[in-house]
Amino acid sequence: MLAPQRQAAILDRVRASGGVRVSELATEYGVSDMTIRRDLETLAERGLLAKVHGGATTVSPGSAHEPGFAAKSVQQRAEKSAIAARAAGLVSPGDAIALSAGTTTAELAQRLVDVPSLTVVTNSIPVADVFYRAGRPDQTVVLTGGTRTPSDALVGPVAVAAIGSLHLDVLFLGVHGMSERAGYTTPNLMESDTNRALLGACERLVVLADHTKWGTVGISSIAALGEADVVITDTGLDATALALLSEEVDEVMVVEPA
Template sequence: MLAQQRQAAILDRVRAAGGVRVSELATEYNVSDMTIRRDLETLAERGLLAKVHGGATTVSPGSAHEPGFAAKSVRQRAEKAAMAMRAASLVSPGDAIALSAGTTTAGLAQRLVDVPDLTVVTNSIPVADVFYRAGRPDQTVVLTGGTRTPSDALVGPVAVAAIGTLHLDMLFLGVHGMSERAGYTTPNLMEADVNRALVEAAERLVVLADHTKWGTVGISSIVPLDRADVVITDDQLDETARTILAEQVNELMVVSAQ
């Protein structure tokens, strides 16, 4: 297969799935990882896709654009893993917690499957599936109802009503973006309603957001920056953003992806 043919096929894959991984493409086309990276670089230079750690995703068109779960799962994988590890250390046996939708919180779920006597409330289908597959009998998992979004979140009045009667120890909130002006944001209006309900139900709010989320603004604000008790981010976040967050939240945790 010629390079141009392979690049056209890769672009079709990205547009169909929302994201691709270098390792998968290298296996499929029987070429080296370096060859695939050069292909992605060529396509990125033409503005046809966005290169991310370990792969590529579609180019985001604006504040209302909502990438699918698969597309987001290839972004900042090392950073998300480090943040999930730190977040898991905050959870104790017997806690009642909530995990919002998102790939970062799905990674956190994988680190919580061995915590005994845990009660987990979530509007995320992938998060619920992690606990379901683990099958630990002393864990209780509550999946809200609602309408499914591209990021596999359940949203709408059914989800909001289900959350409204709950009292939780802690919420782990994944966000689309965060900024000093807009606070924590999402590209989905109904998901913002669900996330606000989760915030109200929890005694403590922990936001998980890698460095790429700073300055990204979704169409709907969830809560202001200072509403978070803890923000967990990675060490690629610039100093200006760190200063702003440190002034706004009770505790800023910065982790290394190395």
């Protein structure tokens, strides 16, 4: 098992049980205590867990806590990949789309680089970079500009102004959290303004949210649950949450992670 795979598995264990011991992990994965301690140190530096004597525990971030792009990219990789694959099937050649910032939308971008004559508007540096690296001359990529957040989103009045005169087909929105009360949320006040501007420029809203986003509430709401035309999530979403979501959203697509 490679270190990133082991770290992702450790993180899942911490979230499931609330805490782990170094000695137990070393035995389970067949590595030394020092290797596990390095894994925990790496995850702690990314803000994904809290190191304690002999192990690690979960962290309890507030509604304004914003993890960095690298920290989020190691979470729920299989779920994000499956969600992105399903979302890619909603895009056709010649579409004009918006991709918000987020690791799931960055995953989606990887699957769209071969779509002919695509126009993409994004406030995400990693998303734009995917298309710039592909360098297709028949694709148009617009990066909004703005103030950079810890999650590599560009936000604020410059971003909002860049979006204001656009008319696009669909917004693929990555979210920090979603709940019945707060809808789709973000921990960054300016990012919610930018996302609402993207929403206003698009005819349809497709929300990309793995099951861990349910019940998480960021400081600022982007939209109510019912404003989404489609939500793509995964089979980890519990039945109660799925029922609530299905009552509010026209179409909920549930994918099976590989």
